[in-house]
Amino acid sequence: MTAADARPATADEVGVRYEQDGPVATVTLDRPNVLNAQTPAMWTELGNISQKLTGDVRVVIVRAEGRAFSAGLDLSVARGDGDSSLARLAQLSASECADQIAVFQTAFTWLRSPSIVTIAAVQGHAIGAGFQLALNCDMRVLADDARFSMAEVALGLVPDLGGTKRLTELVGPSRALEICVTGRRISADEADRIGLATAVVPRAELDAAVADLAAAVLAGDAGAVSEIKALLTGASARTYAEQDRAEREAQTRRLSELLGSGE
Template identity: 85%
Template sequence: MTTSAASTYEAGIRYSQDGPVASVTLDRPDVLNAQTPAMWAELGNISRKLPGDVRVVIVRGEGRAFSAGLDLSVARGEGDSSLAELARLSPEESADRIAGFQDAFTWLRRPSLITIAAVQGHAIGAGFQLALNCDMRVLADDARFSMAEVTLGLVPDLGGTKRLTELVGPSRALEICVTGRRLPADEADRLGLATTVVPRDELDATVRDLTAAVLAAPAGAVAEIKALLAGAVTRSYDDQDRAEREAQTRRLRDLAGLE
């Protein structure tokens, strides 16, 4: 197993790899894994350095919570990434800065990876969006989701709005975002936000079993299936049928050693 460098740890992120499985852990338990731009920069670094043999990425939070969202002490401070500083930038510069923040989240949608969020306790704002960017969300029964950006007069901007809308529909997504209310695990499960909900002491074992099931399937087939399903929402039936034909042709040729 390989483990994180010191710089990764100091940024509040732990990284480890065991064969084709990488684990990324938010590691600021004293502040419920509240997120900072330094953490996002390190998540981006991990995505760029991720070895090509990694097939599954597990995202976790150390301690009682997955993530309490944006660290307000940073957001309300005077640093380069504070809300006040972002407001002082030109619209183009501000958008570019936010695009860099988004990169820390959106790589989890990469077609070659299956990404799993193991969520316990609070997943608020940026924490909720981090989980949404993962392909699957395994929730402990004490998990709580909240899209709380509205309470700061802000909007969700870390890649979570499209996935949320796809999962629960536009009306429910709007209600979740504009109220900022807490969604307990059982409601998240009913709405389709959870892959499964398990007792807290079964969270790690459930994630291990799910990871093993993913790894038991051929990598090429898994990547094609993920791409097919990701595009299905916006394709017509005819276009989706065509995408299936093309994907199957690639799989047949690969299995025959012709690719």
């Protein structure tokens, strides 16, 4: 979390590429020289990408160049004395600070949209903001060299980019607490064992595995996939009776769209 720079960001600072191939959009973190450490300029561009998606996009792949997915917050920015520093953010009023963090969060939270399925392709380290970026995706395909860490505690901070709820849903509150308060590294094998990984593959096979998963998603009916994502995403907040009702309503919509209302 940092306040946005007043000056225009350079291409290197932005460090995000966007490409679309039919129904598949690919977002690439592209600052490999600093292990894709994240800046407010990157978050602004990530947020802008949500506005670039055309209606035919069904799958969004989030990947990274180089040997790491993301080393997290760029500490040279966070500890600097510019407008993009933690010190400047701390000088804001409580409401202004919360509002600025809310803007940062939108760079991550759009990945949860029920209209798309999002897949993170993770190699090397995914630390702090990098871990949370992967957590905001629906699925995480890990290379066997992947390492997760929620390292905010080392800076005296908390994870604030939309990762805590998803982490808790995936591994449970006790394990989530342990991961966040220790900031320890989680190997790909452990991530697979505790439910953080959808799949773990050799590093050389990461791109192909993600492409295969995207193709499998696209093979399903678009409307059904969207409804299924919404059902599963909201399931933890519903009672059994509420979930049963949500299933009935979703199925009614599907039948109406596929076969007509019958009226």
